[in-house]
Amino acid sequence: MTEAAFGFKDVMFLSLKIAEVMFGVGLHIFQPLVIIFCFGLIAILSAFFGLGVVQPMDYMIFRVPWLVLTMFQAINISFNYVLCIVTGPGNPPFKEAIESGDVKINTDSTVKIKICKKCHRIKPERCHHCSLCKKCVYRMDHHCPWIATCVGHYNYPYFYKFLFHSWLGCGVAFVMAAPRMLGLWGLDRGGPAGVSYLTSLLALCGAIFLAVSFLLLWHTYLLCTNQTTLEFYDNKTDYHGLQANGHFTPNPYHLGWWKKNVEQAFGPGSFVQLLVKLIFPMRIRPAGDGIVWDKRTIMKAVQVKRT
Numbered sequence: 001m002t003e004a005a006f007g008f009k010d011v012m013f014l015s016l017k018i019a020e021v022m023f024g025v026g027l028h029i030f031q032p033l034v035i036i037f038c039f040g041l042i043a044i045l046s047a048f049f050g051l052g053v054v055q056p057m058d059y060m061i062f063r064v065p066w067l068v069l070t071m072f073q074a075i076n077i078s079f080n081y082v083l084c085i086v087t088g089p090g091n092p093p094f095k096e097a098i099e100s101g102d103v104k105i106n107t108d109s110t111v112k113i114k115i116c117k118k119c120h121r122i123k124p125e126r127c128h129h130c131s132l133c134k135k136c137v138y139r140m141d142h143h144c145p146w147i148a149t150c151v152g153h154y155n156y157p158y159f160y161k162f163l164f165h166s167w168l169g170c171g172v173a174f175v176m177a178a179p180r181m182l183g184l185w186g187l188d189r190g191g192p193a194g195v196s197y198l199t200s201l202l203a204l205c206g207a208i209f210l211a212v213s214f215l216l217l218w219h220t221y222l223l224c225t226n227q228t229t230l231e232f233y234d235n236k237t238d239y240h241g242l243q244a245n246g247h248f249t250p251n252p253y254h255l256g257w258w259k260k261n262v263e264q265a266f267g268p269g270s271f272v273q274l275l276v277k278l279i280f281p282m283r284i285r286p287a288g289d290g291i292v293w294d295k296r297t298i299m300k301a302v303q304v305k306r307t
């Protein structure tokens with residue numbers, strides 16, 4: 001009776017469980033290695049570009065500003081990378097903590113809060129359950145293997161800044177070092193060894209620059225329209241149905257022109273304050289607590305009658 005009960009379904013279930021455990025163990029070993037690899041890459045590229053192996057000019061007068069600029073960029077990239085990991089995306093509290101009154105949440109009492117069946121945390125709007133982190137994540141964008149956690153509400157500004165400064169650093173390094181590689185303006189290429197250094201560094205920088213360009217462009221669009229990667233696909237699916245019913249946009253978090261949307265991720269501020277937050281390595285607190293969101297009513301498109 002018992003032997004017969006242990007059938008094909010149980011074998012499949014057991015195999016899936018074993019695969020899940022092995023995947024989890026692999027992930028725990030693999031993810032720290034990825035983080036070490038990223039730090040190594042930042043350090044190597046900064047050292048080569050900043051400390052003289054690849055200098056844009058031969059004149060001493062350019063060397064100090066170049067070194068300062070490279071170090072500033074290396075600190076900026078590392079700062080945002082570390083903050084992205086240690087800050088984390090933010091996770092909602094367990095329902096028991098709210099029921100017992102240990103945790104108080106600031107929400108409208110008329111709104112019924114959903115509870116996640118998988119992790120038993122509350123699940124406010126824009127929150128999603130990550131199967132790799134095994135918990136719900138505020139304003140989840142995606143799970144990022146490069147930081148071994150999710151990108152969500154609290155670490156999104158650091159993630160965006162990390163992309164921006166990696167893109168800027170690699171772009172500037174490429175543009176400044178390429179003339180030396182081409183032997184323009186009588187710049188010394190440092191013999192065959194120098195040429196092979198230059199080739200590998202420029203190839204690496206060019207590849208990172210190109211890959212990050214697409215990602216940065218994509219996240220600039222998402223940032224300026226106040227939507228996450230997950231929401232973008234949902235909105236895209238909803239778009240045709242809503243448009244057919246005469247609605248203007250399926251995204252209720254789109255608060256208007258870009259600035260109000262950017263302020264949701266970078267916190268409130270003037271244009272100059274937002275620019276300072278983007279350029280300098282500093283702590284950033286996004287607007288809101290990840291539970292309650294500013295929304296606009298989904299507007300009906302105005303039908304203009306042509307006469």
Ligand SMILES: [Zn+2]
Pocket residue numbers: 116117118119120121128129130134135136
């Ligand atoms: Zn969950």
Ligand SMILES: [Zn+2]
Pocket residue numbers: 130131132133134142143144149150
């Ligand atoms: Zn995750």
